[in-house]
Amino acid sequence: MRVVKLIAYNTRRHPLRTTLTVLGLAVTVVAFSVIRTTIDAWYAGADAASPNRLVTRHAVSFTFLLPMSHQSKIESVDGVTGVAAGTWFGGTYIEPKNFFPQFAVDHEEYMRIYPEFVVPPEQMEAFRRERNAVLVGRRLADRFMWKLGDAVRLTGTVFPGDWDCVIRGIYIGAKEDTDETLWFMRWDYIDERLRQESPGRAGWVGWFVVEIDDPSQAAAISERIDAFFDNSRAETKTETEEAFNLGFVEMGSSIVLGLQIVSVMVIGVILLVLGNTMAMTARERVSEYAVLKTLGFRPIHLIGLIFGESLFIAALGAVAGLLVSVPALVLIRIQLEAFFPVFSVRVLTVMLAVGASMLVGLLAAIVPTVKAVRTRIVDGLRTID
Amino acid sequence: MAAAIVELKSVFKSYWRDRLEIPVLQDISFEIPAGAFYALMGPSGSGKTTILNLLAGIDRPTSGQVIVGGEEISSLTESELARWRSAHIGFVFQFYNLMPVLNAFENVELPLLLTKLNRKERRRHVETALSIVGLADRMDHYPNQLSGGQEQRVAIARALVTDPDIILADEPTGDLDKQSAEDVMSLLEQLNHDFQKTIIMVTHDPRAAERANIRSTLDKGELIKA
Numbered sequence: 001m002r003v004v005k006l007i008a009y010n011t012r013r014h015p016l017r018t019t020l021t022v023l024g025l026a027v028t029v030v031a032f033s034v035i036r037t038t039i040d041a042w043y044a045g046a047d048a049a050s051p052n053r054l055v056t057r058h059a060v061s062f063t064f065l066l067p068m069s070h071q072s073k074i075e076s077v078d079g080v081t082g083v084a085a086g087t088w089f090g091g092t093y094i095e096p097k098n099f100f101p102q103f104a105v106d107h108e109e110y111m112r113i114y115p116e117f118v119v120p121p122e123q124m125e126a127f128r129r130e131r132n133a134v135l136v137g138r139r140l141a142d143r144f145m146w147k148l149g150d151a152v153r154l155t156g157t158v159f160p161g162d163w164d165c166v167i168r169g170i171y172i173g174a175k176e177d178t179d180e181t182l183w184f185m186r187w188d189y190i191d192e193r194l195r196q197e198s199p200g201r202a203g204w205v206g207w208f209v210v211e212i213d214d215p216s217q218a219a220a221i222s223e224r225i226d227a228f229f230d231n232s233r234a235e236t237k238t239e240t241e242e243a244f245n246l247g248f249v250e251m252g253s254s255i256v257l258g259l260q261i262v263s264v265m266v267i268g269v270i271l272l273v274l275g276n277t278m279a280m281t282a283r284e285r286v287s288e289y290a291v292l293k294t295l296g297f298r299p300i301h302l303i304g305l306i307f308g309e310s311l312f313i314a315a316l317g318a319v320a321g322l323l324v325s326v327p328a329l330v331l332i333r334i335q336l337e338a339f340f341p342v343f344s345v346r347v348l349t350v351m352l353a354v355g356a357s358m359l360v361g362l363l364a365a366i367v368p369t370v371k372a373v374r375t376r377i378v379d380g381l382r383t384i385d
Numbered sequence: 386m387a388a389a390i391v392e393l394k395s396v397f398k399s400y401w402r403d404r405l406e407i408p409v410l411q412d413i414s415f416e417i418p419a420g421a422f423y424a425l426m427g428p429s430g431s432g433k434t435t436i437l438n439l440l441a442g443i444d445r446p447t448s449g450q451v452i453v454g455g456e457e458i459s460s461l462t463e464s465e466l467a468r469w470r471s472a473h474i475g476f477v478f479q480f481y482n483l484m485p486v487l488n489a490f491e492n493v494e495l496p497l498l499l500t501k502l503n504r505k506e507r508r509r510h511v512e513t514a515l516s517i518v519g520l521a522d523r524m525d526h527y528p529n530q531l532s533g534g535q536e537q538r539v540a541i542a543r544a545l546v547t548d549p550d551i552i553l554a555d556e557p558t559g560d561l562d563k564q565s566a567e568d569v570m571s572l573l574e575q576l577n578h579d580f581q582k583t584i585i586m587v588t589h590d591p592r593a594a595e596r597a598n599i600r601s602t603l604d605k606g607e608l609i610k611a
Contacts, residue, residue: 003498009486291482294443295496295543296471298464377443381478 003301007308010281011316018313021277025317025360026324028270029353033325034332035263036349039256042249044342048177049242051215053113056208056225057244059235065204066234068191071106073228074208079221082211084109085187087204091154091163093144099339100140102154102183104190111135111184113211116174123148123169131189133168137180141170143337159190161197181341210238267356270317274364278310282368289372290380299373306372307365314361318354325353389416390551390583391440396449398435409435411606413449417599419550422577422584424597431603433587434555440585441474441553442466454550471499475544475582479556481536483528483543489515490524493542500547514542517580518572534565541572545582552576554586558593570596 011018056074058064065087074083089102107128111117119127119135127133136146146152150167165185173180187205194202212221222238229236239247249256282289289302325345333343398410409432417423427433438444439451442458443466451459454473461469470476483492493514497507515521518538528536537557544552554573558566570593576582586597594600602609 005491006484006487013486287482288484291478291484292495293467294441294470294476296467296499298467301499378438381443381482 003304003308007305007312010285010305010309011312014281017277017280021274021313022317022320024270024273025314025357026320028266029318029321029357030325030328031266032263032353032356033321033345033349034329035259035266036352037329037332037343037345038340039259040346040349041336041340041343042252042256043246044177044179044340046242046245046249048116048175048179048342049240049245050116051218051240051242052212053241054210054212054218054222054225054238055241055244056210056236056238057206059226059229059237062207062247064234065206066208066236068203068205070229070234070236071205071208074210074225077221077224077228079212079214079217079224080210081213082109082113084113084209084211085205085207086110086209087187087190087206088158089154089156089183089185089190090158091156093152093154098144100143100181100183101179102185104185104187107133107186107188110209111171113209116178117171117182117184118174119169119171126168127186130166130168131186131192132163132165133186134165135169135171135184136167137182137341138170138172139180139337139341140183141167143181146170159194159201161193163190165189176344177342179341181337207244209241267360271360271363274310274313274360275367277313278306278364278368279371281309282306282372286372286375286380287382289375290377293377293380302372303369306369307362310365310368311358311361314357314364318357321357322350322353387418387420390419390421390454391417391585392450392452393436393439394450394452396436396439396446396451398432398439398444399447409606410446413606413608415601415608417583417585419583420577420581421599422574422597423586424594424600425585425587425603426589426591426594426600427603429589432606433603436603437553437555437585437587440551441476442470471496471547473550475547475549475552477537477540477544477552477554477557479559481528481533481540481560483536483539485528488525488527489520489531489539489542492528492539493524493546496543496547510546511542514546515539517545517576518542532565533561534568537561537565537569538572541569541576545576545580549582551583551585554584554588556588556590557586558588558590566590566593 058066068085071083071085074080084106087104089104091102111119111124127135146167148167148170152165152167154163154165156163191202210225212218218240225238226236292301329345336343393413393415396410396413399406399408425433425436435444439446440453442461445459450457456469458466458469490511493511494507497510502510512521515524518541520535520538520542523531523535531539557573558569561569573584573586574596577584588594
């Protein structure tokens, strides 16, 4: 206990230095947690994908559309139990900064294939009844304080013009990582207007979500679907929903890689800071370590003292960092809700942050410990007479 | 006469500065009987602290034998020496060398942390040691709350708390005023007389040396008077 007390007292010898080091560690833990959580949020869509769902898109690029007529052909493929069309709408609500993801979907099938979007039956029925009805996620509704029956106008960018819609349903997520910031409008509402205003654009969709009965057959079913449209005017590429979502994530892979590099560099920087603190500490206490050795303390005791102090500071920094991380991440989540609908700290991130702090504590103590242990007592005492 | 507790046989000690060998001790041989109060005097650089360091096992001779309590300590490993020191040697430094973050009680308790004594036994030992040095009422005081003389008495309590065979004192009065120096010397005398501790002291101070019953002088690495 005295040794623990000695370690605790030693950390208080230079309060300013220790405080600054602890704060540095805390900032590192916050930065690390934010970066890791951001990377997790980036991959949240892929993580939430169902193995029972495939996505069929144009073989050339996602930006090319597919004819709606593909739907019935896909439905006929062996192993397919449901097909629903979806299209990126890309409208603006009042002004561009109010961005949120908007999809025009097959109102009959889409929600059935996505059971994680839980819609009360009467609201689902209302969505089916009215062509300009929309379903929105709970958090999206909260963000704009929408309630059932509210009329909302979007200004189209992909599909020009004003689009008047009525909120008829508010879904909640069945799981914690279900995105509750989405807007689902009916595809036939858009298609009907396109037939009147620009007939050449009518009858096309962005992709098909394909429900299959056996996830282990995903590859074979994908091949069968794509084979169906070989040499057609709109060849397809079918892949699992996870792979489809990852395709979007990969578009930003350089950013993710950059974030990962920064997270490692942040740890490297704080390693140098704590290493410097421990080196100064050990250098100042050379004579004390010599006295302890004279009293009979062995290298293992010095190792315990120096590593103990380094780990103690690292632990203080980790705890302070985690305490600050919670409100910081809540603030970031609010600010970035439109871009990262699922933004929550994972247990793994907390463990990694604490683990990295402890690792820094261990590494920072190595050189000072080796020096303290190797220093001869007489040199430490500086009493050669 | 009592059997020798310390024997130095043909001890040579040199230090190296770059490639230059600096001889400090040359063919030193002497014995100190158990229970003696031995004072080693000499000018700065004469090698007296080096002898003390050799006896404490915190330095090694270039050649020769250092036998303490029948043990040839110059052949022990560092870990063996550390254990040996904690069991047999109490060391008093010129500048006290107390841990500034520990109070008097905790400073005296430090060497006992290496023993198997439980907390209650440690407390008893520490209180006894602090009572012997007359500081039982200062055990909660930190070094910066004590005078130099009191700090040195705490250091002496730390040296004797493990009940060592030998107490080595390196200029124990070198940093003290006259009265404090007298008090410390009386205390060492008491430890030698009442508790039969062998005291080996290095000092510049002739008055301090007068308290010893054996005195030697070291000059230019040679023991010239014993």
